[in-house]
Amino acid sequence: MQFEMSFPQPLSEKYRPKRIAEFVGLDRPKRIASKLAANPYPSAWLFVGPSGTGKTTMALSLATEMPAELHHIPAKECTLETVQEVCRKCHYSPRQPENWQPVRFHLVLVDEADQMSYPAQLAFLSKLDATAFPPNTIFIFTCNATESLEKRFLSRCRTIEFSSYGMASEIVGLLTAIWDKETGSSNERPNFQRIAKDSCNNVRDALMSLEVEIMAAA
Structure with missing residues (x-):
């Protein structure tokens, strides 16, 4: 799979919430x-x-x-x-x-x-x-x-x-949406459940891991 990476800045900054309602969990x-x-x-x-x-x-x-x-x-x-x-x-x-x-x-x-x-x-x-x-x-x-x-x-x-406890499903949903948007493809997705677990449901850490996955797939 080949595609152009569209993010000119870290994903944690690009997708940082601007409004209260935008927060995950x-x-x-x-x-x-x-x-x-x-x-x-x-x-x-x-x-x-x-x-x-x-x-x-x-x-x-x-x-x-x-x-x-x-x-x-x-x-x-x-x-x-x-x-x-x-x-x-x-x-x-x-x-x-x-x-x-x-x-x-x-x-x-x-x-x-x-x-x-x-x-x-x-x-x-x-x-x-x-x-x-x-x-x-x-x-x-x-x-x-x-x-x-x-x-x-x-x-x-x-x-x-503030706690990330019980946020795994929300983080997986966020990672999925960002992956599809950044890569333009819903195919060959990484294991988002593993990323969420390895990051201990920390959104910022999960986005950093996703950034690596996107760069590896580009």
């Missing part, structure tokens, strides 16, 4: 995120789960659907000064994009929050108190595990668990 996180997008309110959220389960992408999709002005901070860059500066910006009205629906909220996204330093956690903790909470702001922290996070910090956040 994750029914509970999708329901909560959809309701928050429709009726946002000042709050702090912790997205917890294994790497590659869609935590960051879900937060980005939420910012798009609200819509909100996004402040994206990797945990390793999360210093006391960064926290103070971002929270200062959140006390002002969000920037308004041209020719788009009004933006009323800020969304502060901290990736890999379990890698935040203790001072950074304390800095956020002081901002998550009801009396100091920036107006019209939603904080989302993503992490793989919570053991390294301060208990007081955790107590200020609403937790949503």
Whole structure:
């Protein structure tokens, strides 16, 4: 079988969900995120789960659907000064994009929050108190595990668990659809069940394996 490979970027990026409804599985996180997008309110959220389960992408999709002005901070860059500066910006009205629906909220996204330093956690903790909470702001922290996070910090956040458990059939369906689209052929398909199993139902890892299969078949 010969065909032209059509993806100019990794499949995990090309098929990264842009809207909450586009996620594979994750029914509970999708329901909560959809309701928050429709009726946002000042709050702090912790997205917890294994790497590659869609935590960051879900937060980005939420910012798009609200819509909100996004402040994206990797945990390793999360210093006391960064926290103070971002929270200062959140006390002002969000920037308004041209020719788009009004933006009323800020969304502060901290990736890999379990890698935040203790001072950074304390800095956020002081901002998550009801009396100091920036107006019209939603904080989302993503992490793989919570053991390294301060208990007081955790107590200020609403937790949503992300899991790939029980998603094998959805992942097989996704791999099948992408294979057919990228190769233009439903013949000579690889063993998608094996790919899903070997990736432990991790969508990102499964798409990386599919990319190898497509290149091998080209």
